Amino acid sequence: MQIFMTGEDGLHNMGDEGQALASAARLKQYFPMAELVATGFDPLGSVLRDQARIVPWPLTTYDLRANYLTHATRRLAHKLGASEEWRDPVARKMDKIFEEQYRGNERFRSVLADIEKSDFLFDMGHGALTDVFDPFMLCFLYYLAGRLNKPLFISGQSIGPFWRKRTIRMLRETLAYAHTTGLRDKDVSRQILLDEIGVDTQRVHLMEIGDDTLDLTPKEPNWDYFSPPVAAAIRSGQFFAIHWRASDYTQTLSATERIVPLAEAIKRTCDITRLPAIFLPFSWEPHSSDAVTAASIHDYLQGQVPFYAAWNYLEAAELKWLLGQARFGIGLSYHFHVFLLSQGRPSIGLYSNDYYKVKLNGAFRAYGYQASPLPYSLSLSTEQPFEAAIEKVTNWSDAEVCILKTSAETLRQAWHSAFQTFVCDKGLSV
Numbered sequence: 001m002q003i004f005m006t007g008e009d010g011l012h013n014m015g016d017e018g019q020a021l022a023s024a025a026r027l028k029q030y031f032p033m034a035e036l037v038a039t040g041f042d043p044l045g046s047v048l049r050d051q052a053r054i055v056p057w058p059l060t061t062y063d064l065r066a067n068y069l070t071h072a073t074r075r076l077a078h079k080l081g082a083s084e085e086w087r088d089p090v091a092r093k094m095d096k097i098f099e100e101q102y103r104g105n106e107r108f109r110s111v112l113a114d115i116e117k118s119d120f121l122f123d124m125g126h127g128a129l130t131d132v133f134d135p136f137m138l139c140f141l142y143y144l145a146g147r148l149n150k151p152l153f154i155s156g157q158s159i160g161p162f163w164r165k166r167t168i169r170m171l172r173e174t175l176a177y178a179h180t181t182g183l184r185d186k187d188v189s190r191q192i193l194l195d196e197i198g199v200d201t202q203r204v205h206l207m208e209i210g211d212d213t214l215d216l217t218p219k220e221p222n223w224d225y226f227s228p229p230v231a232a233a234i235r236s237g238q239f240f241a242i243h244w245r246a247s248d249y250t251q252t253l254s255a256t257e258r259i260v261p262l263a264e265a266i267k268r269t270c271d272i273t274r275l276p277a278i279f280l281p282f283s284w285e286p287h288s289s290d291a292v293t294a295a296s297i298h299d300y301l302q303g304q305v306p307f308y309a310a311w312n313y314l315e316a317a318e319l320k321w322l323l324g325q326a327r328f329g330i331g332l333s334y335h336f337h338v339f340l341l342s343q344g345r346p347s348i349g350l351y352s353n354d355y356y357k358v359k360l361n362g363a364f365r366a367y368g369y370q371a372s373p374l375p376y377s378l379s380l381s382t383e384q385p386f387e388a389a390i391e392k393v394t395n396w397s398d399a400e401v402c403i404l405k406t407s408a409e410t411l412r413q414a415w416h417s418a419f420q421t422f423v424c425d426k427g428l429s430v
Contacts, residue, residue, distance in 0.1 A: 010045025156184030185362020210411025
């Protein structure tokens with residue numbers, strides 16, 4: 001058996017790596033003898049290089065760049081008020097794009113041959129079905145599944161926000177090729193698909209099945225790589241975790257706006273709780289490494305409060321283990337919160353744009369967490385909602401721990417139930 005799956009792209013984002021590793025393990029649990037073929041931009045950097053054969057994406061927007069004359073004409077037309085889709089090479093019908101690429105793109109034909117040999121397609125969970133990124137390469141993969149009559153299982157997704165008409169059209173058309181479209185949150189993504197995309201639930205089978213990392217086993221790290229103060233604080237369980245991205249993918253904040261509100265919130269939290277803060281980097285991506293943010297906060301605080309950073313490189317499973325030891329967390333990243341909530345630990349979610357607002361609202365609802373993420377502003381640390389959030393997480397009860405863990409286990413089981421139904425309906429041999 002051969003399974004064609006989407007993989008992470010070798011950018012050292014621990015949320016993506018955790019999903020990829022958990023997805024590969026899940027597939028091997030059901031099909032232990034199967035060969036996995038995974039997409040990736042960097043075969044040497046992909047976290048799945050030992051679990052799968054890494055191949056390029058079938059097609060990306062970069063493959064469809066217009067020639068210089070068309071590009072210049074489009075830019076001028078946009079300035080004069082023309083639609084973004086005017087002469088957009090990505091906005092064409094997928095049948096036409098397929099025929100064009102099949103004729104002239106040898107790499108496309110090679111990846112297509114791997115898809116044709118595969119028994120089914122598996123899209124691991126992610127947050128890429130949004131116009132913050134361009135979801136064309138995912139939608140085109142869904143289109144290929146339909147064109148080649150290959151069973152398709154889409155694992156837990158966060159959906160939106162959207163502003164391109166072509167994205168709405170692509171999703172409406174291609175999600176119907178999947179046997180199951182999994183959603184990793186509760187209510188939020190489903191409602192966006194119904195209200196903004198207009199999916200037909202008679203054709204698109206939506207299931208709320210949680211995040212793939214619910215099957216990522218936490219792993220205790222090697223303490224030799226930690227500074228003594230950080231190791232002692234983590235092992236005591238008497239600390240709160242911090243996370244922030246150097247980029248929220250929309251780059252609307254200035255350098256001061258990115259750092260100062262969080263640094264002041266850390267100071268306020270340390271004053272109230274008398275706990276040290278430990279920054280846990282989740283991304284080492286080029287130009288947006290979390291370590292840069294940690295260094296900036298460290299420089300800003302100048303030793304005013306006990307703030308530490310785990311400067312050593314940590315794997316996704318190790319980060320999950322570390323967050324399971326925290327009293328609570330404050331941060332932005334989706335998986336930072338999922339790793340906390342799924343292990344019964346409370347968190348304070350901060351969002352700087354609609355993309356993270358959608359993701360965090362959905363995550364909080366998925367785990368039955370009775371809180372709302374807070375908008376990130378310069379006055380964050382002095383606002384009443386932040387004070388109330390601190391009071392909530394510092395008075396966390398055993399009963400509330402149980403609610404979060406039970407919700408996580410329910411979602412984990414829902415994924416396995418949905419995948420077993422897919423396997424049975426498509427007659428796939430286990």
